[in-house]
Amino acid sequence: MPRPSRWSEIVAAASEEFRDRGYENATLESIGARVGILKGSIYNYVASKEELLLAVVEEPARQLLAELERLRTSSGRTVTVRLRELIRMQVRIFADCHPAAFVYLQHLGRMPSPRFAEFREMDEQYMDALEALLAEGVRTGELALAGEPRTAAYVVVGTLGWMQHWFVPRGPEADRALADQLFAQLLGGLVAGSGMLGISRSFGDEHGL
CATH class of the missing domain: 1.10.357.10 (Tetracycline Repressor, domain 2)
Incomplete structure (x- = not known):
């Protein structure tokens, strides 16, 4: 059975991370931590931090x-x-x-x-x-x-x-x-x-x- 998409949670977490720490200081690891997933899992949705910012x-x-x-x-x-x-x-x-x-x-x-x-x-x-x-x-x-x-x-x-x-x-x-x-x-x-x-x-x- 496929797992539900975490995309909306990732975008919401990225919004908070970019707001709190700024784009330069935010990391995919810290964004993943907000959602409770590893950095590697985020790459199933985006290829880079910049792409995630665009999504936000x-x-x-x-x-x-x-x-x-x-x-x-x-x-x-x-x-x-x-x-x-x-x-x-x-x-x-x-x-x-x-x-x-x-x-x-x-x-x-x-x-x-x-x-x-x-x-x-x-x-x-x-x-x-x-x-x-x-x-x-x-x-x-x-x-x-x-x-x-x-x-x-x-x-x-x-x-x-x-x-x-x-x-x-x-x-x-x-x-x-x-x-x-x-x-x-x-x-x-x-x-x-x-x-x-x-x-x-x-x-x-x-x-x-």
């Missing part, structure tokens, strides 16, 4: 891009509503794919493998879609940005990406409430951005800064 990050990356494309192409909703949905979706994926999603954020730009170029391209697609959404908000008058939409997109992505340092899933309701808090704080900054930029410039002129 692929699901959250593709899920995020698919959800963003669905959100981008949805019609009949305001930019602010779609921005709220984007933040809710991001937090949900962080929770559903925890900690693999944060492993993705940590290692996106560090791996030389040609396969990782594909993920970096998806990351750029994400930035382009978010920038287009914010630019649309400027055109419709919903948002008043302090600078270029691309800069605002970096602010949003930076805020969400920093969650890797402090976020722990607490359940659907609590995670959704957290997403709405982040949305309210980001939206407040975006709406008030132009006025705040004027205040900053006036302060600088007055004090010779």
